[in-house]
Every structure is written in structure tokens, then in C-alpha cells.
Amino acid sequence: MLRAVEISNLTVQYPDVKALDDVSFVVNQGDFLGIIGPNGAGKSTLFDSMLGLNTKYKGEIKFFGEDIRKSKNYLKEIGFVPQKPIFEKNFPATVSDVVRMGLRNESDENKIDEILQQLWIHELRNRQIGELSGGQLQRVFIAKALVNNPKILILDEPVTGIDQQSIELFYSILRELNSKQKITIIWSSHDLDAINQLANHVACLNRTLFFHGKSEKFFSDDELVKQYSEASMQEHMHHH
């Protein structure tokens, strides 16, 4: 099994808090990994470190066997869908403008149409992005992430503020990308049911990694699920 991502002893210390403490896990190519954890569990810090946005970490992150401190080439193989696509509401860009921004090889115009069709947003290609609904916008950002044929798709909780129908469509798109196109998916989510349905591996994060393994194993172990829910609940109460 080829290793897509290998994280060893990852520790991130912020001035007032340890955001990640000695986290290690491996993602094999073709895996669908769901990362779960309460707010403030370090999911965003983990992604920032993996994507090269945070370089102040101890430990090692490897993509395809290569330390990411040595080269940024691995970014070519990654598509990233942010938690909330932040942009100016009246930014003068159409759907195809946004997808084109992600396209590294600019002569590959056909690829844009192809990916828009695949995600059922081709009819929106000339619409301004500020006019779109949350669900449509999410698919536009997935299209932008996929337009370079990445080997790995990383998604940071991308279902907040999206209607149920769009969420279902989004889940079926993810399933197809993983099973048919063999794209490795790393997905952080609050939705335990969805993780149960879609992911074949689960990583439970709460600053430390307190579970990583097959999702059947996690979801069949009531004690683990309960533990996760309690940690989540404590964190939730702590925040209020």
C-alpha cells in the first residue's frame, strides 16, 4: 500500500496553548479518512501545517514519502476545499473565473467545462459567484480544487450553512471521487453519521490523537464513541 501522507510526532505550540500534541498517523493512497474532534481540537492547525500555511511545528509531515519542508511540489497533487470560502461579495468573478484560478496549466481550458459538468454546475458557469447559494458555492470550490486532477482532496468541514439536499449531493460526489476516481480524501467534519457512511478510516483528534483506525472499529466500539461525545461535550460547555 502506497503511503500518501505520513505524519510523525506533530506538535504545534501556540503562545498560550498546545494546539497539537505528538500526533502521528498514516493515510494510504485511496483511503477516505474522516477527522473528527470538537471545536478547538486542532483540526485547522493540522490542515494548516499539512498545507504549508503553518511552518512552526515540531515533528515531520511527509507527502508521498517526501518531507514537505524540503519541497512544495506536493501541493500540485493536492486539492483543498476551505471551511468557508471567503471573498468579497461583489468580487467580479464568474464561476468559471474561480475554477480557472485553480488551473495550473492554463492551456487546459476544456478541463474547466469537464469538471463543471461532473459537479452539476455547468449551467452556472457565467454566473457571478456572489449570487450563488451556499451549496452551489461549495461545489464551485470543490471544482476549483479538482481541476488539476489532484491525488489527494482535503476538505475542512465544508458543510456549515448548507441545505440538506446540497449536503446529500455533496456526499455522493465525495463517494464517487473516492471509489471511481481513486482520489484519497481527508475530510474533517462534525457529522458523525456522514463519517460513518463515507469514510473507511477515522482519526479522532482532541489536541492529541486518541483514536486512529478503521471506521467500523470506531463506530462498533460504543465506549469510544461515547468517549468522543463526552470530550466533545466538555469542550462545548467549556466554550460557553
Next chain:
Amino acid sequence: MSLEILTYSFMHRALISGIAIAILCSVVGLFLVLRRYSLFGDAIAHSSFGGIALGLLAGIYPLWTAYGVSIVSALIITRIKDKFNISGDASIAVLLSSGIAVGLVVIGFSGGFTIDIFSFLFGSILLVSVDDTVLILLLTGIILIVILLLYRQILYSTFNEEQAKVSGVPVEKINYLIVFMAGITVVTSIQLVGVLLISALFVIPNVTAIMYGKGFKQTAIISMSFSVFSVVVGILISYVFDITPAGTIVLLSIGLLAGTMGIKSAGLLSKN
């Protein structure tokens, strides 16, 4: 209006330089407006005032010293903003006032050279020389080519810096490049509208074009067309009525903005 004015060679130079500057300012300005840097042009222009005064004092062609001072101060302010985490608007205010302060002190030392300074404050497009015109065309050409070559990277880092970084765009370098090009653009445009009205050329046609709610390229084309229209008609009207071109040009572009606002509030621009 007699067509005779179109036969004068000073008018040819004014119109050619004016059109080039109109296109340049609208393109560079679009990125500045979208980056919430609308007043950056103004700040560089004010700092160039210090450069102009230094040039006049030292007996060097003032635009050369203006280029030097503007580019250096634009880069310094960007660095300070990143390093000390000062907000964009505050750093612009600092740059703006330091330029004028330097200019005033230098003018004080020289005993005053008000007439020359006046043409830099308000522009003097009808007086551009052949050399000036060639320089304006050359710089416009270079900057437009650079923008076309790096179009995707510049647009992406304007849209969202973080995502652009994840896609491997060298965002910091692109930011410095934009600021550098803005510095050159401002000083190049001083001859058209002067130090005080530069930001009008950067901002007004773009704010107008964005209201049409089109894609990026169409928005850029609308903005360029409005900008060129205001400059050409402004130069001609101001010559015929013997008024200042800078004021006329800016009022025309404000007219286009007001017209667009009118169309928009009448519901004629709403899609859906």
C-alpha cells in the same frame, strides 16, 4: 467644437499619453480596489510629491526622483504593514502624510518653486513632450505585459491569499510586484491628473465597472472603456473651454459612476 484641435501635435501627444494612462490606471487600479487598497494610489502619489520637491531642489528631472521615492516608499510601507501588523488604512495614512511633509520641508529649504509644483499637483497633460509620451507608452506596455503573463497568480492572490498559497502561488512576491507596479503607474500618471486626483483614475472607473456584476475580464474591459472615454472627452472639453483637464476628467468619470448608480437603482442592471 472645431475638429481643428485634433490636428495639433501637442493634442496628439496628450491624447495618446492620456489613453495609455487611462488603460494602465484602470487595470492596476482594479487589483488595488479588490484588495481594499483603494487609497494606496493616493498615498504613493503624496509620497511622490516629496520626490518631486527633492528633484526640483537638486536640479534633477523631478519625475525621476518621484519614481525613486514612490517605489521605495511603497515597498517600505508594505513591509512595515506585514511586519508590524499595522492595518492597511493606517499604513496608507502614514505614507500619505510623510510624503507631503517631506515635500513641504524641502520646498521651505529651497525658498519655494510654486509654479513647477503646481503643474505636478494638478497635472499638465497638454504639455507632455515626445520623450514623456514615449516613456508613458513604454511603461504602460511593460506593466500590461507583466500583468497578462502573471494574470492567474495576481487574480488568485487578490481573490484569496490563503487559497492561492495552497495552490502554490508565491503570494508575497506577487504582493510586492503589485505595489511596485502601482508605484510606477502613479508617477507615470501624475502628468495627466496630478498628485491630488490620481486615486480617482484608480478607483472610480473600477467601482463603476464592478457594479455591472460581470466576470473579471468583462469588468476590466468596462472599466478601461469608461476610463478612456473620460480621459479623451475630458482633454477635449477642457481644451475647448480652457479649463483644467484633471478636474474635467475626474468629473466625467464621476458622471459615469452616477449614471451607473442611476441605472442600477432603476433596476435595469439586476439579473435573475
